[in-house]
Amino acid sequence: MNQLVRFHDQQPQLSDDSLxxxxxxxxxxxxxxxxxxFFYDRRGSELFDQICRQPxxxxxxxxxxxxxxxxxxxxxxxxxxxxxxxxxxxxxxxxRLLLEALRPSRYIGIDISxxxxxxxxxxxxxxxxxxxxxxxxxxxxxxxxWPVGVANEHPVAFFPGSSIGNFTPEEAxxxxxxxxxxxxxxxxxxxxxxxxxxxxxxxxxxxxAAGVTAAFNLNLLERLRHExxxxxxxxxxxxxxxxxxxxxxxxxxxxxxxxxxxxxAGESVHFAAGETLHTENSYKYSVEGFRELxxxxxxxxxxxxxxxxxxxxxxxLEREG
Ligand code: AVI
Numbered sequence: 001m002n003q004l005v006r007f008h009d010q011q012p013q014l015s016d017d018s019l020x021x022x023x024x025x026x027x028x029x030x031x032x033x034x035x036x037x038f039f040y041d042r043r044g045s046e047l048f049d050q051i052c053r054q055p056x057x058x059x060x061x062x063x064x065x066x067x068x069x070x071x072x073x074x075x076x077x078x079x080x081x082x083x084x085x086x087x088x089x090x091x092x093x094x095x096r097l098l099l100e101a102l103r104p105s106r107y108i109g110i111d112i113s114x115x116x117x118x119x120x121x122x123x124x125x126x127x128x129x130x131x132x133x134x135x136x137x138x139x140x141x142x143x144x145x146w147p148v149g150v151a152n153e154h155p156v157a158f159f160p161g162s163s164i165g166n167f168t169p170e171e172a173x174x175x176x177x178x179x180x181x182x183x184x185x186x187x188x189x190x191x192x193x194x195x196x197x198x199x200x201x202x203x204x205x206x207x208x209a210a211g212v213t214a215a216f217n218l219n220l221l222e223r224l225r226h227e228x229x230x231x232x233x234x235x236x237x238x239x240x241x242x243x244x245x246x247x248x249x250x251x252x253x254x255x256x257x258x259x260x261x262x263x264x265a266g267e268s269v270h271f272a273a274g275e276t277l278h279t280e281n282s283y284k285y286s287v288e289g290f291r292e293l294x295x296x297x298x299x300x301x302x303x304x305x306x307x308x309x310x311x312x313x314x315x316x317l318e319r320e321g
Contacts, residue, residue: 004125004133005118005121005122005124005125005133005134005135006132006133006134006135006147006150007118007134007135007136007137008134008135008136008137008147008150009114009136009137010136010137010138010139010145011137012112012137012138012139012142016227019228020228020264020265022035023038023224023228023264023265024264024265024267027264027267027269027277028267028269031276031278032269032271032275032276032277032278033277033278033279034220034277034278034279036166036279036280036281037141038220038223038224038279039216039217039219039220039223039279039280041219041223041227043219043222043223044216044219044220044223045113045116047212047215047216047219048216050212051208051212051213051216054205054208054210054212054213055208056204056205056207056208056209057205057206057208057213058201058205058311058312059161059162059192059194059205059311059312060161062307062309062311062312063094063160063161063162063192063312063314064094064097065307066305066306066307066312066314067094067097067098067160067314068097070305070314071097071098071100071101071102072101073303073305074098074101074102074190074303074305074314074316075098075101075102075103077188077302077303077316078102078156078188078190078316079154080103081103081104081105081153081154082102082104082105082106082153082154082155082156082188083104083105083106083107083108083150083153083154083155083156084098084102084104084106084107084108084156084158085107085108085110085146085155085156085157085158086107086108086109086110086157086158086159086160087110087140087144087157087158087159087163088110088111088112088140088141088159088161088163089109089110089111089117089120089121090111090113090116090120091116091120092107092109092120092121092123092124094158094160094161095107095109095124095158096124096127098158099128099131104131104156105131105132105153106131106132106133106134106150106153107121107124107128107131107132107133107134108134108135108136108146108147108150109121109124109133109134109135109136110136110137110138110140110144111135111136111137111138111140112137112138112139112140113137114137117135117136117137118135121133121134121135134147134150141167141175144178144179144182145182146182154187154188155182155183155184155187155188156187156188156189156190157179157182157183157187157188157189157190157191158190158191159189159190159191159192160190160191160192160314161192162192162193162194162282162312164191164192164193164283165193165194165249165281165282165283165284165285166280166281166282166283167283168281168283169283169293172283172293173293173296173297176189176293176294176297176298176299177297177298179297180297180298180299180319183319184319185319185320185321186318186319187318187319188302188316188317188318188319189294189299189315189316189317189318189319190314190315190316191294191314191315191317192312192313192314193285193290193312193313193314193315194282194284194285194311194312194313195284195285195286195287195306195310195311195312195313196248196284196285196286196289197284197310197311199243199245201311202243202250202284203241203242203243203250205250206241206250206252206282207239207241213239213241213252214238214239217239217241217252217254217279217280218234218237218238218239218254220254220279221234221237221254222234224264228264228265229264229265230262230263230264230265231262231263231264232260232262232263232264236256236257236258236260237254237255237256237257237277238254238255238257239252239253239254239255240252240253240254240255240276241253247281247283248283248284248285248289249281249282249283249284250280250281250282250284251278251280251281252278252279252280252281252282253276253277253278253279254276254277254279255274255275255276256271256272256273256274256275256276256277257273258273259271259272259273285313287304287306287313287315290313290315291315294315294317298319298320298321299317299318299319299320300317300318300320301315301316301317302316302317302318303315303316304316
């Protein structure tokens with residue numbers, strides 16, 4: 001296999017200590033909460049892959065269908081010889097749907113998971129020998145910097161999957177605000193955003209019949225036990241996901257079935273029966289609502305693609321000024 005991937009390591013791993021402090025501060029806050037980043041240990045990432053294949057979870061297959069059917073139009077909007085920079089590139093699967101149509105000169109995958117990143121970018125380089133492939137190990141949600149001298153030519157950031165929805169709107173605006181200075185005027189952002197729709201469709205997507213999303217949510221407790229030495233019984237919690245129409249977001253919670261005390265890193269945390277640990281928000285936007293948010297961060301709308309049922313949107317935005 002062609003191993004020609006240029007690797008840039010920004011050494012993003014937080015120490016176990018600071019992760020533990022972050023975890024405790026959420027568990028001790030009122031209401032209790034936990035960052036969704038704690039979902040993604042090895043098992044959590046496998047379960048997320050399975051979620052994407054569930055019949056009720058429409059975002060992945062709908063976005064992929066949009067990328068397939070709109071590839072030529074996307075190529076026209078983006079233009080030739082782009083440097084594509086994928087934020088949170090994971091398995092680099094979706095970008096493959098665009099490469100032949102886009103013919104970018106360079107691809108930079110950015111991901112926090114070093115081994116996974118190297119593996120997937122090496123496979124990409126082997127499958128597309130004409131493409132200059134780079135891998136940057138970094139936590140793009142905290143700080144972002146392109147590898148020096150690599151993204152000068154027509155950089156276009158690619159942020160699929162509606163991962164922007166896992167930020168609050170304020171965090172999303174701040175995130176786009178950090179991206180803005182990394183792009184030259186006219187630099188592009190191709191971003192997938194899940195749309196507001198009938199709550200029954202949304203709630204089914206986060207309560208799949210096979211119980212994969214429930215297992216994904218509950219796996220967080222297994223991670224607390226194994227990685228952070230928490231003393232708790234996962235079967236004393238249950239999965240809950242519902243649409244909060246006032247906030248336009250799906251909320252995921254772990255609900256304590258009984259009154260109980262759990263112990264994490266020397267601290268004891270009390271749960272009343274029915275009290276929840278809020279584990280994730282997944283914000284949904286209207287096309288106009290997302291354009292407005294992106295506008296606040298200095299991005300102007302250039303093109304938009306959706307599916308016939310208007311479940312999901314793919315925006316092409318350009319940095320203004
Ligand atoms: C990664 N992210 C966009 C997913 C979402 O839909 O918010 C995470 C997820 N949580 C439960 N199911 C999927």
